[in-house]
Amino acid sequence: MTRTGTAIAKQDYDVIVIGSGMGGLVTATQLAAKGAKVLVLEKYLIPGGSAAYFEREGYRFDVGASMIFGFGTEGTTNLLTRALEGVNMSMETIPDPVQIHYHLPNNLELKVHKNYGKFIEELTAKFPHEKIGIRRFYDECWQVFNCLNAMELLSLEEPRYLMRVFFQHPFACLGLVKYLPQNAGDIARRYISDPELLKFIDMECYCWSVVPAGKTPMINAGMVFSDRHYGGINYPKGGVGTISEKLVEGLEKFGGEIQYKARVTNILMEQGKAVGVRLADGKEYRAKRIVSNATRWDTFEKLLTNNPLPKKEEKWQQRYEKSPSFLSLHLGVKSEVLPIGTECHHVLLEEWETMEDEQGTIFVSIPTLLDPSLAPPGHHIIHTFTPSYINEWEGLSKQEYSQKKEAAASHLIKRLEKIFPGLVDGLDYQEVGTPRTHRRFLGRNDGTYGPIPSRKLPGLLGMPFNRTVIPGLYCVGDSTFPGQGLNAVAFSGFACSHRIAVDLGI
Numbered sequence: 188m189t190r191t192g193t194a195i196a197k198q199d200y201d202v203i204v205i206g207s208g209m210g211g212l213v214t215a216t217q218l219a220a221k222g223a224k225v226l227v228l229e230k231y232l233i234p235g236g237s238a239a240y241f242e243r244e245g246y247r248f249d250v251g252a253s254m255i256f257g258f259g260t261e262g263t264t265n266l267l268t269r270a271l272e273g274v275n276m277s278m279e280t281i282p283d284p285v286q287i288h289y290h291l292p293n294n295l296e297l298k299v300h301k302n303y304g305k306f307i308e309e310l311t312a313k314f315p316h317e318k319i320g321i322r323r324f325y326d327e328c329w330q331v332f333n334c335l336n337a338m339e340l341l342s343l344e345e346p347r348y349l350m351r352v353f354f355q356h357p358f359a360c361l362g363l364v365k366y367l368p369q370n371a372g373d374i375a376r377r378y379i380s381d382p383e384l385l386k387f388i389d390m391e392c393y394c395w396s397v398v399p400a401g402k403t404p405m406i407n408a409g410m411v412f413s414d415r416h417y418g419g420i421n422y423p424k425g426g427v428g429t430i431s432e433k434l435v436e437g438l439e440k441f442g443g444e445i446q447y448k449a450r451v452t453n454i455l456m457e458q459g460k461a462v463g464v465r466l467a468d469g470k471e472y473r474a475k476r477i478v479s480n481a482t483r484w485d486t487f488e489k490l491l492t493n494n495p496l497p498k499k500e501e502k503w504q505q506r507y508e509k510s511p512s513f514l515s516l517h518l519g520v521k522s523e524v525l526p527i528g529t530e531c532h533h534v535l536l537e538e539w540e541t542m543e544d545e546q547g548t549i550f551v552s553i554p555t556l557l558d559p560s561l562a563p564p565g566h567h568i569i570h571t572f573t574p575s576y577i578n579e580w581e582g583l584s585k586q587e588y589s590q591k592k593e594a595a596a597s598h599l600i601k602r603l604e605k606i607f608p609g610l611v612d613g614l615d616y617q618e619v620g621t622p623r624t625h626r627r628f629l630g631r632n633d634g635t636y637g638p639i640p641s642r643k644l645p646g647l648l649g650m651p652f653n654r655t656v657i658p659g660l661y662c663v664g665d666s667t668f669p670g671q672g673l674n675a676v677a678f679s680g681f682a683c684s685h686r687i688a689v690d691l692g693i
């Protein structure tokens with residue numbers, strides 16, 4: 188026992204990763220594969236964070252993510268395939284022929300087909316007068332994607348790597364430098380003037396960036412708007428949670444360790460350097476490098492309580508704010524509820540003015556259309572969620588909270604009846620999650636989905652990479668470059684592990 192009565196664990200590690208979200212696991216597996224001694228500490232019972240699952244009455248629900256990019260077979264942007272391969276793992280996936288079926292105001296019904304030509308044709312049929320503009324905007328997204336997809340995606344904080352890729356792919360690099368400070372909305376407005384089409388492009392961005400096109404970095408838009416037609420959207424067989432389970436299996440095969448129910452309460456500092464962590468049960472572990480997969484707000488405000496907020500983080504917090512969390516409805520429904528030909532992912536909005544409102548846009552995912560094994564026979568899962576802020580759900584008595592949840596759920600279901608008539612009568616199971624649930628189970632500050640620009644920023648230039656101002660401490664996941672989404676945080680994991688490997692000389 189130490190002076191403070193805490194138990195110091197004997198083992199020393201090369202790297203400790205706080206959290207087993209996709210960002211943390213990709214960092215850990217990549218480093219373990221390079222021979223580093225890695226320990227992952229996860230406060231929950233299973234790995235995956237926002238990409239985990241839970242089971243109820245024969246249903247296996249994805250906690251969050253279900254529209255999965257990064258499982259392509261070609262190019263370099265298929266980072267989930269590559270992360271698994273890094274530890275000799277692979278998994279079966281089911282291709283989704285349509286990324287999203289939009290149900291938008293003024294009866295704008297549109298499907299984003301995997302086939303690029305088919306999507307452009309369908310969109311052009313709705314806005315024939317914008318035929319050229321549509322083609323130019325989406326083709327410019329391809330330019331961004333082709334640059335990214337030409338090079339190995341590693342740490343942009345590593346000068347030797349930057350030099351190497353520059354000499355290997357000079358045009359791709361210059362292309363990316365050009366797009367780095369730009370936002371998708373500005374580029375769309377260069378080619379398109381129809382206000383409704385511009386609103387559609389806002390929604391195309393909002394449904395993953397949670398901000399309209401004017402605030403969405405062109406690098407991310409280029410990636411999403413092209414990869415959906417290239418690598419495509421592929422659902423992992425057995426549910427999204429299996430990705431993390433496979434990564435953990437791979438981590439352990441390469442000698443890495445993971446502990447569950449291991450909540451880190453403090454990052455330990457010595458002479459201004461991060462040297463270890465303390466858990467809620469008092470155990471302490473030390474390592475040469477510490478990686479936090481918690482959000483930046485949690486990392487700097489909760490795990491480093493004895494340190495003043497670094498100036499750089501203060502600045503970051505002025506530029507980026509917490510996006511809303513979600514009100515989530517996990518439904519089990521009778522199969523008859525779904526009309527024949529129903530697609531897996533839907534976005535529903537009745538009035539353009541409410542796109543960014545609390546409980547404005549509704550997102551729907553029906554993974555059992557791709558993998559029926561996730562529900563009992565004759566049933567489907569409908570996971571639906573809509574942005575919601577924590578302050579809407581605080582200061583309520585237990586009874587008020589429960590009543591508010593019920594009321595919000597039935598309002599959502601009523602709205603969903605527009606696309607699934609008969610939904611109320613077909614309900615078999617219902618579980619409601621609020622921003623409080625997201626905060627509690629995902630360990631995310633205010634349950635936030637991640638950082639969003641608090642004002643218009645120059646593209647992705649303001650997103651921090653993995654190193655922090657604290658020597659020995661790195662961040663990984665959606666509050667680092669390039670932001671939210673499983674494939675994006677996998678990118679952050681590749682970059683973080685690369686930077687650490689260079690720093691450790693392995």
Ligand SMILES: Cc1cc2nc3c(=O)[nH]c(=O)nc-3n(C[C@H](O)[C@H](O)[C@H](O)COP(=O)(O)OP(=O)(O)OC[C@H]3O[C@@H](n4cnc5c(N)ncnc54)[C@H](O)[C@@H]3O)c2cc1C
Nearest residue numbers: 206208209210230236237251252253254451664665672673
């Ligand atoms: C409802 C919803 C739907 C989404 N849909 C999609 C989608 O369709 N496609 C897509 O690509 N992305 C989607 N996303 C986004 C995507 O899931 C996230 O961007 C991504 O999973 C975040 O990964 P991460 O590694 O940054 O962190 P997280 O997933 O937040 O993981 C962090 C981990 O760290 C652990 N942790 C935190 N603090 C501590 C601590 N002190 N001690 C120990 N452990 C700790 C947490 O328990 C958690 O396991 C969705 C997200 C949500 C919430």
